[in-house]
Amino acid sequence: MSAAIQIAGVSKDFPVGDRSVRVLHDITIDLRAGELNFLVGESGSGKTTLISIVAGILFPTEGSVRIFGTDLYSLSDTQLVKFRLKNIGFIFQQYNLIPTLTSAENAGVPLIAAGMRRDKATQRGRAVLDRLNIADQADKLPRQLSGGQQQRVAIARALVHEPRLVVCDEPTAALDAGSGRKVMDLLREVALAPDRAVIIVTHDNRVFDLADRIVGMEDGRITHDGTQMPDDSHGIGRDDTDDGGIRASSETGRKRSAAAAPAPAPISAKATT
Numbered sequence: 368m369s370a371a372i373q374i375a376g377v378s379k380d381f382p383v384g385d386r387s388v389r390v391l392h393d394i395t396i397d398l399r400a401g402e403l404n405f406l407v408g409e410s411g412s413g414k415t416t417l418i419s420i421v422a423g424i425l426f427p428t429e430g431s432v433r434i435f436g437t438d439l440y441s442l443s444d445t446q447l448v449k450f451r452l453k454n455i456g457f458i459f460q461q462y463n464l465i466p467t468l469t470s471a472e473n474a475g476v477p478l479i480a481a482g483m484r485r486d487k488a489t490q491r492g493r494a495v496l497d498r499l500n501i502a503d504q505a506d507k508l509p510r511q512l513s514g515g516q517q518q519r520v521a522i523a524r525a526l527v528h529e530p531r532l533v534v535c536d537e538p539t540a541a542l543d544a545g546s547g548r549k550v551m552d553l554l555r556e557v558a559l560a561p562d563r564a565v566i567i568v569t570h571d572n573r574v575f576d577l578a579d580r581i582v583g584m585e586d587g588r589i590t591h592d593g594t595q596m597p598d599d600s601h602g603i604g605r606d607d608t609d610d611g612g613i614r615a616s617s618e619t620g621r622k623r624s625a626a627a628a629p630a631p632a633p634i635s636a637k638a639t640t
């Protein structure tokens with residue numbers, strides 16, 4: 368099977384003053400569907416820049432990105448926006464919920480952006496919230512929700528249009544260890560499917576053992592690619608928590624076998640409406 372995500376020769380320069388600084392250096396990697404792919408590395412290593420390029424929201428200076436065969440940066444601007452709306456779900460670290468919309472309305476936003484009528488989109492949003500076990504929060508505003516509930520709404524919004532690529536930026540950073548693992552289990556349950564790719568950026572070594580694949584970055588380059596962290600990964604996933612964080616090691620960093628995992632149940636709002 369060909370790779371779901373093909374990143375080829377991607378470099379990125381940012382202008383700084385009157386010169387430009389290269390922050391990604393010739394990155395080439397393929398990612399498969401049906402796996403939880405973690406992208407890890409110290410602050411400033413280039414993770415957010417890379418996933419922004421993969422998600423079609425930041426142009427690379429050089430190189431190409433193919434998402435299920437579509438060459439993102441050969442599309443026109445209009446085609447790229449349409450492709451993104453249809454195929455990509457992004458879970459932001461700060462959730463980015465719209466404060467004046469209810470949970471169900473927030474969850475339906477990608478469908479409205481893609482042209483669906485608001486009432487229908489909200490109904491679909493409500494169905495996904497139900498799937499994520501927060502149907503009882505559907506008519507509340509973000510400020511009436513706990514952090515964990517807001518995050519579930521953000522996850523619902525990223526999945527409501529059944530995207531083929533789901534990208535999550537630090538989904539567990541603000542959560543305690545137990546809640547962080549629950550979010551990862553939830554992502555595994557609802558976002559994984561044989562035809563869906565998931566990329567999770569994380570510093571959080573407490574959840575490294577839940578990855579199927581870990582790609583490590585340092586100074587804008589890929590320095591590790593495996594099913595667990597290398598034993599000498601001092602900087603990556605530094606544990607600066609005091610709540611019993613687990614260091615990834617050969618003992619704890621075991622891969623959850625895709626073969627042994629239960630069959631993924633991809634979320635389908637359509638099926639429940």
Ligand SMILES: Nc1ncnc2c1ncn2[C@@H]1O[C@H](COP(=O)(O)OP(=O)(O)OP(=O)(O)O)[C@@H](O)[C@H]1O
Pocket residue numbers: 381382383390408409410411412413414415416417
């Ligand atoms: N718009 C920008 N202009 C100039 N430099 C930038 C810009 N965005 C990012 N950078 C630089 O690019 C490098 C990579 O940043 P990036 O945010 O991708 O790292 P990161 O690994 O995601 O970090 P963190 O874990 O702290 O979010 C950093 O040195 C950063 O200062």
